[in-house]
Amino acid sequence: MISLASCGAGKKEGDARQAPLVTAATVASARFIDRIEAVGSARANEQVTLSAPVTQRIDRINFEDGGFVAQGQVIAVLAAGQQNAQLADARARAREAEQQLARLSALKDRGFATNASVDAQIAAAASARAQAAEAIASIGDRVIRAPFAGYASLRTVSAGAVVSAGTEIATISDISRIKLDFPVPETMLSAVKPGQTIEARAAAYPDQPFRGTIATIDPVVDPATRSVMVRAVLPNGDLRLKPGMLLTVAIESGARVAPAVPEPAIIGQGADRFVFLIGEDDVVKRTPVKVGVRRDGMIEITEGLKPGQKIVGEGVVKVADGAKVRTAGPAAAKPTQQASAE
Template identity: 45%
Template sequence: MPIRRPFLALPFLALCLAVAACGKDEAGDRRQPPATVTTIRLQPVRWSDELTALGTAKARESVDITASVTQTVASVDFDSGQFVKRGQGLVTLTQGQQSASVAEAQASLRDAEQLYDRNRRLADQQLIARSELETQRTALEAARARLAAQRATVADRVIRAPFDGVLGLRLVSAGTLVTPGTPITTLDDVSLIKLDFTFPESALSQLAVGQRVSARSDAWPDAVFEGTIATIDSRVDPATRAVTVRAEIPNPDGKLRPGMLLEVGVERAARQTLAIPELALQQSGANASVFRVEAGNKVKQVPVKIGARRRGEVEIVEGLKAGDRIVVDGTVKLRDGSAIQDVTQQQATAQADEG
């Protein structure tokens, strides 16, 4: 009588159950609806990288207002932070003795003029020698020079603004004794800001006078200040191997002030390249990929090589070409070969129908 072996049927039964399960999973995949996504079609764009650095703002013109003589302050004719015009008086020093000297020089000049006029008439009548008239002419010119010198002494007692600008803090009061070099205030022309920053010597080939720069300050986080490179230093610092660059930035509203630290970006030569939104990029360690739309509204995950980045965009160096359509929004629901429903195309069709 043959021996029955029912256990041999167990592997066959397990195989049947596995095949049935796979068939069920495939059927479930077929029943899964397409993922709703948005896409864009790639076209070359203008791309410009930036060289970045930190720079220090300087005024267009800047000077410390000081006295040139030793004297007491008679009056202070400005307020801190005031805008002044070139030649406007700021401080008047005591000038009693100098005023008296001017009056004396004026009297001497009048006497010299009268004596010269009288001698000229006598010389015309040949009553005195011409040499005597020339001597009197020399005396007249000397009197005029003495008066000019005394007036210059008085002018030194009035300290004036050398150019248009904004004054700093007032550091003296009436009655203060000032000497040459005593600080009175500061004066800055901030209508244009000079911005100095440095780059390594390796960046010299990428810098040129006239290049556009943009600057940002922590004081005004939402503002971008535009300017151009005005000068590139003729020397490279042998210690740091860096070159100093000076940009000029218009400052009509006075937001920028001398001494501020600014983040500077220098625009390099523009080029045509492909760029995608950062949202479309799938990053896994050092590997990057995107979902490219294929025929039949299915996607293929393709590896890409990325280049530079800027706000919200990534440059694509390899892996895509102009005309490719990629998924931007909705990538979390996708895998290689997934079917999609592109709402971008639906919206474009609806707008075309309405038009």
């Protein structure tokens, strides 16, 4: 009797060892988003470098370092003494030519001047007016104006300095909006389109996302990198973003709801993936699945499972196909969880 009781107790202990304790999880629906990540460079909405058109002395500088300038505002004025003198001379010649033309026209009406002399004087008057216009244009070239509103760069020249043609005087940048250029692999091109929302982050503001939209996609793929340049536009009302900044870009697309399971529930064998489906009487079945994107510990299941099914969430190394298990749980995936591709 004692011997038989001992054998019975040993059998029960063996049965207990054959039923490992695992954590169960319920397959639940979760929202997944495909995510493309890239690195891009920030550019000003508009930017221009204003340079001296001729070699000349600077008479006046009319902007502050980093200050705001309005469209059409005078940035600098170059000396134009010689051009002013030329303009005065050209205007005097134009007046003289007009007066001479009036006298010849009167003489012609009385028959004392030929048509040829009148025509010659008309040409002389037109030439004098053209010389005056040329002098005015030359003076205007020495007044450097902002072509659009923006912020001026740091000043590197001073009034009184003689600058040569092409010397930079100021750079004007319109940073009310930022153009963000970044490459996208050609394999991902079908997931990118104008109007799509992007999220960018700068190292200077790691906790603040900057959101914008894709404006343009370059029609040409770079044969060296097999990528295409995409340009997004980001509002920059607080002027935090600066031209030249390096930003990480995330493009979200393909939002969908799909079955999701915890990462530890997935078993890998080569290119195949499996889960242990818990059936009646807590008997597990090795079930093949196809997986999608993953994030925050959850994996999308594209084929093989349905929401509501119970699987082994943790402890898959303890079980085998057809084995009976003891479950602790179930720990269901949160249906409100959002995941995206890395």
